Amino acid sequence: MPLRVVTQKITNTIVYHYLERKNSLLRYVAKYSEDDLLCDEHFRIVYISDKYTDKFPIGDDIRSYLNGQSTYKQEEIYVDKELVGYRFLLQDFSSEQNSFYYPGISSQNEKYQKFLKKVVMFATSDLPIHIYGETGSRKEIIAETIHHNSSKKSGPLVALNCGALNENLLESQLFGYAPGAFTGADSKGHTGKIEQADGGSLFLDEIDNMSKKMQTALLRVLEDQQVTRINGLPKKVDFRLITASNQDLKQAVVEQRFREDLFYRIFVGQLAIPPLRERLIDLRPLIQEFCTQKNWRINWQEEIFQAAKNYSWYGNVREFNNFLERLYVFYSSEQPSKQDICELIESGSLQVTDAKANNEKQEIENALEKEKFHISNTAKRLGFSRATLYRKMKAHNMK
16 A cells, blocks of 8 residues: 555544544533633643633633632643543632732642642731741741731741751851851851841741751740841841741640740741642643743653552652652653653652552552453452452452
8 A cells, every 4th residue: 555545544543533532522522611611632721601701811821820819729621531631610710819829730630729828828927937848848938928918928938957056057147246246257247048038028947947946046036026147236126937847846846846936926827838738639740841941842641640640648848749740751752651750750759658559459449440351360360369469359359
């Protein structure tokens, strides 16, 4: 058969399937409310309700509009088991969500959306705020959100990690020092972080690592509303205090590692960041954002998500972004297998047991479905004996 004929047949087949997907999506449009936004499989907008027509032109990529200030839910549209597009449910996009600043990645998780609303409510008050978040949960993003939605937003946001410095260095960084305060001191002196934050917000991360001496000195600043440089004179200061830790501050008080009186000073507005493992749906926008930042055009983002959702991500967003960086290094120009993806995840994870169990359970479920739940055929497909299959099903609470 001539090459031209083969090429034409392939082209006809591609065009046919393309048109079929479009027709399926058009049929789907008629079934849903006018508050929905529908996109094709490449996230191009194909339908939008009248109230959003000024914001989302037909044909544009919806991902370019969905930033951290928007709240939405994303659903895949399947027709005859084939992905033909995406359905987006926009929530208060035109008003409430545009009324506050949030520099993080859009969340599709209802729990995290409620958390963000609580963040903004605290931000608009003048209360001291304490943020609890596991390692890698991006507490600094929440601190930035609080600052930029507060009455202090016109002032500076000054941050200091208390766990990264020893006591003497922390004292000089936090309080500053007068000229010639100690041997080796700058002849012009040094303005400390507290003084730098005057008129703005001071963010102290890992505050639970502060020594008792530093806790006492900070308490004095909060009580007197003034700071004294080392060998210097008192100066009045006005700042919003935001603190954070990845440890239970209440327990630190019980164990007498943290002053009770300082605890009551800073633990007024409490925020707890939902860990990534409780909002795995947010892996999708994280993948999309990473690809956008790297200008990495791939058509297998969904394969990344399907593999990654089986892991617990105890290192949260930091661990997940580290994995994406490794993936980009090794597979920037080719698509890896699922096993390749899992190996890259596990190479940087401290917790892989849960993921391996989830993967095994999923493989058994897939095999059972393909073999129409025939145990002998399923065991043969998986390379197990019937007894081994029964044992594994029991271990995974499968009936």
